[in-house]
Amino acid sequence: MAYKIVFFGTSDFSTPSLEALLKDARFEVVAVVTKPDAPIGRHQTLTPPPVKVIAQEHGVPVFQFEKIKTDETYQILRQTQDDKEVEAYVVVSYGKIIPQRILDLPKRGCINVHGSLLPLHRGASCVQAAIAEGDQKTGVTVMLMDAEMDHGDVLAQKEIEIGPAETGGELHDRLSQLGAETLPDVLAGYLDSNITPQPQDHSLATYCKLLTRDDGKINWTKSSSEIERLVRAYNPWPGTWTEWDGKRLKILKTSSSDLTSPKSPGEPHIQDDSLVVSCGDGKVLEISELQPEGKRIMTAKEFIAGHR
RNA sequence: CGCGGGGUAGAGCAGUUGGCAGCUCGCCAGGCCCAUAACCUGGAGGUCGUCGGUUCAAGUCCGACCCCCGCAA
Numbered sequence: 619m620a621y622k623i624v625f626f627g628t629s630d631f632s633t634p635s636l637e638a639l640l641k642d643a644r645f646e647v648v649a650v651v652t653k654p655d656a657p658i659g660r661h662q663t664l665t666p667p668p669v670k671v672i673a674q675e676h677g678v679p680v681f682q683f684e685k686i687k688t689d690e691t692y693q694i695l696r697q698t699q700d701d702k703e704v705e706a707y708v709v710v711s712y713g714k715i716i717p718q719r720i721l722d723l724p725k726r727g728c729i730n731v732h733g734s735l736l737p738l739h740r741g742a743s744c745v746q747a748a749i750a751e752g753d754q755k756t757g758v759t760v761m762l763m764d765a766e767m768d769h770g771d772v773l774a775q776k777e778i779e780i781g782p783a784e785t786g787g788e789l790h791d792r793l794s795q796l797g798a799e800t801l802p803d804v805l806a807g808y809l810d811s812n813i814t815p816q817p818q819d820h821s822l823a824t825y826c827k828l829l830t831r832d833d834g835k836i837n838w839t840k841s842s843s844e845i846e847r848l849v850r851a852y853n854p855w856p857g858t859w860t861e862w863d864g865k866r867l868k869i870l871k872t873s874s875s876d877l878t879s880p881k882s883p884g885e886p887h888i889q890d891d892s893l894v895v896s897c898g899d900g901k902v903l904e905i906s907e908l909q910p911e912g913k914r915i916m917t918a919k920e921f922i923a924g925h926r
Numbered sequence: 927c928g929c930g931g932g933g934u935a936g937a938g939c940a941g942u943u944g945g946c947a948g949c950u951c952g953c954c955a956g957g958c959c960c961a962u963a964a965c966c967u968g969g970a971g972g973u974c975g976u977c978g979g980u981u982c983a984a985g986u987c988c989g990a991c992c993c994c995c996g997c998a999a
Contacts, residue, residue, distance in 0.1 A: 657999065662928090831997090859996095865931085866996065911996045912931030916938070923951040924939030 620646040621705040621809050624698065624724070628653045628667045631711040631790060634798030635731055636669055639708065640676050642802045647678050648702045651695075653713050654682045686714050699723045705809060709763060710797065718765055728763040729805055731797040733790070735759060735775055737823035740768035745790045747826035748780060749851035752843075755779050756789070758797040760804045762815050769823075771815030774804040785853040834858040836869065838884030839898035846872050846903060860895075862886055870915060871907035878902060888925065893918040 623645050625636050639645050650673035658665040673680045683691045698704065707728040709716065721728050734744035736759040741747075748756035757777040764770040776796055780789060807813040834856045836845055849858045849872050859868045867886065879896040881887055886895045886905060893905045909915045 660995085660998090662999070868996085909995080910931095912994090913938095914932095914995060919951075920938045923937070924949090926939095926950060 620644055621806070622646050622648050622702050623805075624649045624651060624695075624704050624707045625669075625673075626651045626707060626709040626712040626716065627669045628713040629711045630668055631733065631794045631797075632669050633672055634794045635708070635710045635801050636672055638798040638802050639805075640672075640678070644802065644806050647673075647676075648704060649679045649681060649698055651681045651683065651712070654684055686720070687717050692717075692719060695720055695723055706805070708801070708805065710801075715767070716763075721763055721765075726809060729773070729801075729808065730761050730763045730768070730770070731801055732759045732761065732768055733793040733797065735777065736761060736768055736772060737818040737820060739826050740823055741826040742828040743826045745793060746786045746829060746851040746855075747824075749784065749786055749789060750844075750848050751824075752847055753780060756793070758793055758800055760797075760800060761818075762808075769818065769820070771817050773808050773813050773815055774800060776800050784850065786851045787854045829856045831856045836860045836884075838895060841899040842874060842897040842901040842903045843899075845897055846874065860884065860886070865911040867911065868909035868915075869905055869907075870909060872903045872905050875902045875904040877904075888922055891922060893922060 621644060623639060625632075625639060625647050627633070627636055627650070636647070636650070639647055650669060652667045652669045652673070655664050655666045655670075657663065670680050670682070681694065683694075685691065704724045706724045706726045707721070708731070709728055710731045711733075716728070732740075732744065733756075734740075734748055735755070735757045738753075739747040739751075739756075745756075755777050757775055759775050760773045761768070762770040762773065776799075778792060778796060804813065808815075829852070834852050836848065836858050838845070838860070840848075849869055852858045853870060857868055857870075859866050861867070875892065875894055877889060877892065877894055878900075879887070879889065879894055879902045881896055883896050883898050886893060888894075893908070894902050895905065896902050904918070906918050907915065908918060908921060910921070
């Protein structure tokens with residue numbers, strides 16, 4: 619008899635975990651809860667979350683609640699609980715705070731997959747935070763959810779090394795895969811009562827906030843290594859940028875440079891066939907990939923060819 | 927009809943009051959050199975996004991449309 623599961627998730631981080639559960643005979647995903655279709659892109663095309671697409675391909679019922687905290691939402695989920703006797707909720711990058719009375723519905727609680735080694739980097743931008751902070755390693759944590767964000771008892775953790783040139787996007791993809799590989803056995807182990815939840819050491823907790831594009835504006839008074847990490851961490855989301863000539867200049871990739879620059883920090887310029895900026899520590903960062911406002915992404919070489 | 931930038935050689939860009947289509951990089955050939963992504967000489971490569979209009983003459987002015995991108999969400 620398969621364990622009945624309701625899956626909460628929305629983003630691309632969620633999809634590998636959902637697929638792992640769907641193809642695992644130990645579980646039966648009886649419903650998927652995801653955010654409503656949202657207008658996306660320049661033309662505001664109404665687009666379903668990727669999780670919804672996968673659920674529909676597998677014929678799993680989908681709920682898309684406008685508001686999760688309403689009585690109506692609660693009643694619908696309680697009805698599902700009464701009908702199906704759901705064992706556990708699995709929450710992976712759902713995108714909304716789930717109120718306690720809903721967390722209390724499933725028989726064995728709610729399991730969350732988080733993209734960091736908790737108690738480090740609690741919050742919404744854990745992948746970016748790990749790179750930006752200069753961590754050597756990160757990983758995924760499978761945990762029981764409680765009232766506080768990313769605060770519950772840990773069921774399992776898996777570590778991976780962060781590559782020296784790895785971007786947030788690359789790490790995001792690796793972690794979502796790692797989460798999907800880890801989740802099924804841990805979930806089964808917990809439901810079979812073979813895993814004992816371990817409390818986190820809350821004194822070591824760090825937090826990261828939800829990022830917006832404005833967070834990607836580079837503060838050039840920081841050190842060159844900090845800025846290099848930020849550029850990597852925030853690629854592709856939310857991206858990093860600076861003002862140049864009154865326009866926005868997105869910075870996709872940087873590398874350290876041996877050059878010295880007479881310009882003050884934050885003034886990009888061409889020097890020795892390189893596009894460089896000096897930083898707060900006096901060192902120089904070479905911009906190797908960029909996107910001027912209104913233009914496509916290009917290499918520094920291409921950019922320089924048209925700007926000498 | 928949310929605001930804005932753009933489409934010119936393979937890439938990135940310039941192109942003035944309409945008057946021979948240019949620059950940098952790359953590419954090809956040759957030269958120089960112990961050698962080179964360096965340097966020198968030469969060369970190829972264009973339906974100026976599409977369609978229509980104005981004009982003796984349109985990359986340039988007018989109109990419509992297509993496509994790419996930044997902001998916003």
